[in-house]
Amino acid sequence: EPEVTQTPSHQVTQMGQEVILRCVPISNHLYFYWYRQILGQKVEFLVSFYNNEISEKSEIFDDQFSVERPDGSNFTLKIRSTKLEDSAMYFCASSPRGGTGNREQYFGPGTRLTVT
Amino acid sequence: TQLLEQSPQFLSIQEGENLTVYCNSSSVFSSLQWYRQEPGEGPVLLVTVVTGGEVKKLKRLTFQFGDARKDSSLHITAAQTGDTGLYLCAGRVIQGAQKLVFGQGTRLTINP
Numbered sequence: 423e424p425e426v427t428q429t430p431s432h433q434v435t436q437m438g439q440e441v442i443l444r445c446v447p448i449s450n451h452l453y454f455y456w457y458r459q460i461l462g463q464k465v466e467f468l469v470s471f472y473n474n475e476i477s478e479k480s481e482i483f484d485d486q487f488s489v490e491r492p493d494g495s496n497f498t499l500k501i502r503s504t505k506l507e508d509s510a511m512y513f514c515a516s517s518p519r520g521g522t523g524n525r526e527q528y529f530g531p532g533t534r535l536t537v538t
Numbered sequence: 539t540q541l542l543e544q545s546p547q548f549l550s551i552q553e554g555e556n557l558t559v560y561c562n563s564s565s566v567f568s569s570l571q572w573y574r575q576e577p578g579e580g581p582v583l584l585v586t587v588v589t590g591g592e593v594k595k596l597k598r599l600t601f602q603f604g605d606a607r608k609d610s611s612l613h614i615t616a617a618q619t620g621d622t623g624l625y626l627c628a629g630r631v632i633q634g635a636q637k638l639v640f641g642q643g644t645r646l647t648i649n650p
Contacts, residue, residue, distance in 0.1 A: 464643075465640040466640070467639070470636035513580050
């Protein structure tokens with residue numbers, strides 16, 4: 423069964439450094455998302471991406487964050503200058519072409535980002 | 539801010555018992571999804587409910603969407619140790635919106 427993959431599984435970085443988290447969504451999906459989950463807290467929406475542009479973003483997704491689909495398969499999340507509070511699990515998700523409009527979201531295994 | 543509150547937060551029962559977990563909000567949701575999450579892994583989609591009053595079954599799991607589309611429940615019959623995990627509900631508030639709002643989860647432990 424097709425699945426969303428993410429790399430790396432764990433990223434350790436120093437405060438102020440840039441990180442790029444990578445995702446390969448399910449191949450025929452058109453909608454892509456990033457969420458994060460700080461340890462012990464709820465999963466939080468960051469951003470959605472469709473047709474090569476951001477379609478929705480949360481207040482968490484400030485100027486330090488950006489997303490890109492550099493080719494036909496990868497979807498990346500960049501954090502320009504990491505802060506300690508960016509430490510979290512980051513999940514990529516994707517949705518198929520939506521006939522019902524409900525667009526079920528399928529999640530990857532996550533990247534654990536640790537900022538020191 | 540749309541909130542989804544799940545209850546109970548923790549539930550520990552014996553194998554073979556039945557249980558129900560709840561997901562409640564003051565907001566109306568256009569659709570609601572239930573996920574299961576294992577430690578260190580991503581949420582795995584179990585089911586999506588869309589219509590008020592809808593009931594869906596997945597083997598021993600029964601999911602219901604409230605008539606007003608503000609709440610949902612997950613009922614497990616004859617729980618097994620393999621059902622142990624974190625169960626999350628997540629809803630889409632506005633039809634066509636991208637964002638899923640997640641509950642905090644119910645951590646379920648089934649004891650042998």
